[in-house]
Amino acid sequence: MQIFWITLSAAVAIAIPTLATAWAQSRIGPAAAASLAEKPELSTTVIVMLAIPETMSILGFVVAMFIMLRAGG
Amino acid sequence: MILRMSRARVLGPRALLPRTLEALQDLGFVHLSAPVSAAALVRGSLTPRELRLERQLRRILDDVETAVALVGRPQASAAPPAPPAAPPWTAWARSARRTRREAERLQARTQALGEERALLAKYQEVMTAFGGLFQRGVAPGVRAYLVVLRAGQGTSVERLRALLDVALRKDYELRTHPLAGGELVLLLLVPVGKAEHVERLLAESAVEQVPLPRGYEGQSLTDALPRMVQRLRAIPAELEELAARRSRMSERMAALAPAPAAIHDRLGQLEGLRLSASSAHAFVLEGWVPTTNLPDLIVRLAERVGPEVAVEELAAEQWTAEAPVVLQNPRLFRPFQLLVGTLPLPRYGTIDPTPFVAIFFPLFFGLMVGDVGYGLVLALIGLVLRLRSRPSTPLRAISEIAIGCALFTLVFGVLFGEFFGDLGRRWFAMRPLVLDREEPRDIVSFLGLCVALGLVHVVLGLALGVASAFRGHRRQAVGRGLSALMILLIAAALLAALRVLPHALLTPVVVALLVLFPLLVAAEGLVAPVELLSTVGNILSYARIMALGTASVMLAVIANRLAGAVGSLAVGVVFGLLFHLVNFMLAMFSPTIHGLRLHYVEFFGRFYSPGGVQYRPFRHWRTT
Numbered sequence: 001m002q003i004f005w006i007t008l009s010a011a012v013a014i015a016i017p018t019l020a021t022a023w024a025q026s027r028i029g030p031a032a033a034a035s036l037a038e039k040p041e042l043s044t045t046v047i048v049m050l051a052i053p054e055t056m057s058i059l060g061f062v063v064a065m066f067i068m069l070r071a072g073g
Numbered sequence: 074m075i076l077r078m079s080r081a082r083v084l085g086p087r088a089l090l091p092r093t094l095e096a097l098q099d100l101g102f103v104h105l106s107a108p109v110s111a112a113a114l115v116r117g118s119l120t121p122r123e124l125r126l127e128r129q130l131r132r133i134l135d136d137v138e139t140a141v142a143l144v145g146r147p148q149a150s151a152a153p154p155a156p157p158a159a160p161p162w163t164a165w166a167r168s169a170r171r172t173r174r175e176a177e178r179l180q181a182r183t184q185a186l187g188e189e190r191a192l193l194a195k196y197q198e199v200m201t202a203f204g205g206l207f208q209r210g211v212a213p214g215v216r217a218y219l220v221v222l223r224a225g226q227g228t229s230v231e232r233l234r235a236l237l238d239v240a241l242r243k244d245y246e247l248r249t250h251p252l253a254g255g256e257l258v259l260l261l262l263v264p265v266g267k268a269e270h271v272e273r274l275l276a277e278s279a280v281e282q283v284p285l286p287r288g289y290e291g292q293s294l295t296d297a298l299p300r301m302v303q304r305l306r307a308i309p310a311e312l313e314e315l316a317a318r319r320s321r322m323s324e325r326m327a328a329l330a331p332a333p334a335a336i337h338d339r340l341g342q343l344e345g346l347r348l349s350a351s352s353a354h355a356f357v358l359e360g361w362v363p364t365t366n367l368p369d370l371i372v373r374l375a376e377r378v379g380p381e382v383a384v385e386e387l388a389a390e391q392w393t394a395e396a397p398v399v400l401q402n403p404r405l406f407r408p409f410q411l412l413v414g415t416l417p418l419p420r421y422g423t424i425d426p427t428p429f430v431a432i433f434f435p436l437f438f439g440l441m442v443g444d445v446g447y448g449l450v451l452a453l454i455g456l457v458l459r460l461r462s463r464p465s466t467p468l469r470a471i472s473e474i475a476i477g478c479a480l481f482t483l484v485f486g487v488l489f490g491e492f493f494g495d496l497g498r499r500w501f502a503m504r505p506l507v508l509d510r511e512e513p514r515d516i517v518s519f520l521g522l523c524v525a526l527g528l529v530h531v532v533l534g535l536a537l538g539v540a541s542a543f544r545g546h547r548r549q550a551v552g553r554g555l556s557a558l559m560i561l562l563i564a565a566a567l568l569a570a571l572r573v574l575p576h577a578l579l580t581p582v583v584v585a586l587l588v589l590f591p592l593l594v595a596a597e598g599l600v601a602p603v604e605l606l607s608t609v610g611n612i613l614s615y616a617r618i619m620a621l622g623t624a625s626v627m628l629a630v631i632a633n634r635l636a637g638a639v640g641s642l643a644v645g646v647v648f649g650l651l652f653h654l655v656n657f658m659l660a661m662f663s664p665t666i667h668g669l670r671l672h673y674v675e676f677f678g679r680f681y682s683p684g685g686v687q688y689r690p691f692r693h694w695r696t697t
């Protein structure tokens with residue numbers, strides 16, 4: 001039973017930040033596309049902007065991994 | 074680094090201004106800017122004649138560029154010839170206008186023929202299906218109708234046939250042909266005398282007749298279709314003739330080849346006149362020169378124009394505008410200017426981050442990918458790109474960045490003992506020398522390494538911020554210095570709390586933090602604590618290096634295991650290669666994006682000061 005809760009916790013730890021990242025990127029994407037239509041030279045900046053919310057997923061991944069490692073998984 | 078610039082003032086007799094401008098254009102390293110205003114000086118302006126010439130030159134340029142865009146550049150591989158000493162503006166203007174008009178006519182005719190061909194091609198399927206009939210010609214006294222039935226209306230044929238049987242007593246011929254899109258074309262041949270009756274029948278049965286294209290309306294189908302076939306056959310020859318005319322025209326345009334360079338140069342000189350200032354008898358020109366070129370400017374201007382023209386260097390206190398920025402770095406770092414160049418230029422007098430990017434970007438990339446196999450593939454791609462690119466092009470810079478990243482990937486691959494994931498361990502008995510990224514315990518150490526690297530990177534950014542702000546904004550420099558110190562103390566406190574450092578250090582470090590905190594608020598205001606927290610968050614953001622690295626190695630290991638799990642050796646190898654290919658592409662894309670992000674957001678945010686002026690030397694025009 002304990003392994004179920006550990007796995008669930010790790011899954012939640014990565015799932016919620018990833019959903020938040022997806023939501024943030026869904027807002028950035030159209031704005032980025034509109035910016036690129038007017039200023040194609042912003043492409044690098046736009047890609048970096050899109051990568052900014054990924055911090056949440058990455059930190060979620062780190063937390064999930066710690067949960068698994070602490071539990072000896 | 075940012076090249077050191079000097080502001081030079083050129084003074085001379087007014088009559089020598091045109092010659093001086095020509096000489097400066099030949100030298101090609103002075104960035105002209107408006108001189109300081111003074112009561113005795115009048116800003117340069119163009120005479121009505123010069124204004125007319127300027128308008129004429131812009132028209133010629135527009136005509137030549139339009140004609141080149143429509144017809145193509147003559148002798149594309151050859152460099153345009155040098156402009157003549159006395160450019161024939163009037164002859165060029167006439168020739169350019171004539172060429173442009175002809176090119177536009179050719180273009181319009183080619184476009185019209187293309188559209189006509191596309192339209193007629195739509196009827197080609199019908200013509201092919203019933204071609205024999207129309208080539209032989211329909212017998213006199215017979216009228217033809219073409220009808221299209223939409224997909225799924227095939228049953229209407231039988232209903233129409235039944236109606237026609239009753240109305241015409243089998244005195245007709247009905248042929249069908251299915252089209253590629255699913256529609257069914259019916260060709261109905263009836264005696265002319267019964268045409269009116271048939272048309273009524275077709276209207277009542279609500280089937281759609283094929284309309285004839287423009288230019289053929291009002292003709293009977295039997296007349297129009299053969300003519301359409303003939304026209305379709307004639308169009309390619311006409312298009313070829315137009316292409317030949319375009320080619321001949323392109324050759325004739327060779328006479329205009331020196332025009333763009335001459336026009337741009339003359340327009341540049343006219344712009345130079347606007348940037349000058351003059352009194353009743355003298356002129357003044359000011360501009361920026363790389364400091365190393367200043368002696369050259371003095372000597373060569375005296376040689377070219379004469380001793381009457383004097384050059385003086387203005388002291389920094391007399392600078393009325395910001396100096397333009399030229400990034401100049403050692404050969405090894407130069408390709409990384411491409412990565413810095415995606416952001417606005419740094420301001421003059423601040424720090425060029427290129428050398429730091431050149432060290433840390435491949436380092437982060439190598440840490441994330443860290444695989445000998447992927448490193449070798451990337452090095453190969455980099456070498457191929459380098460061989461296929463020309464010097465000083467973005468592609469050459471990308472190839473050299475790729476080679477740099479590949480080297481770090483190879484080094485970390487050896488340190489982590491990875492060759493396409495765990496294949497190196499299985500085949501070549503490779504062993505991790507520093508960290509085993511597949512081992513849970515080492516993953517924590519890897520995380521610690523990445524965050525420590527983040528600490529170094531961010532503190533370095535803060536230190537550069539101190540250096541950058543020291544000259545102009547002392548208070549800001551103090552604030553950044555205090556931030557850097559507090560970040561180091563926070564790290565020390567954490568390490569002492571975790572007993573990595575002696576535990577006895579904890580209390581003095583915390584006391585030092587409590588003392589520094591009000592000083593930080595005093596230096597940077599109430600926003601300082603928020604900034605400090607944001608900096609701590611930025612350091613933790615370097616955990617992405619570990620996350621992406623671990624994901625990369627895990628995917629590589631999974632690729633090997635899945636390939637081994639497939640029964641057939643050949644299928645297993647193909648499957649494994651495909652999986653590795655996907656992982657390789659991910660391993661190239663994500664580390665690049667996140668490596669850039671760590672620089673642009675976490676590192677540059679501490680010291681980078683954008684808004685620099687681009688260095689645009691006054692020189693002869695050259696094609697890019």
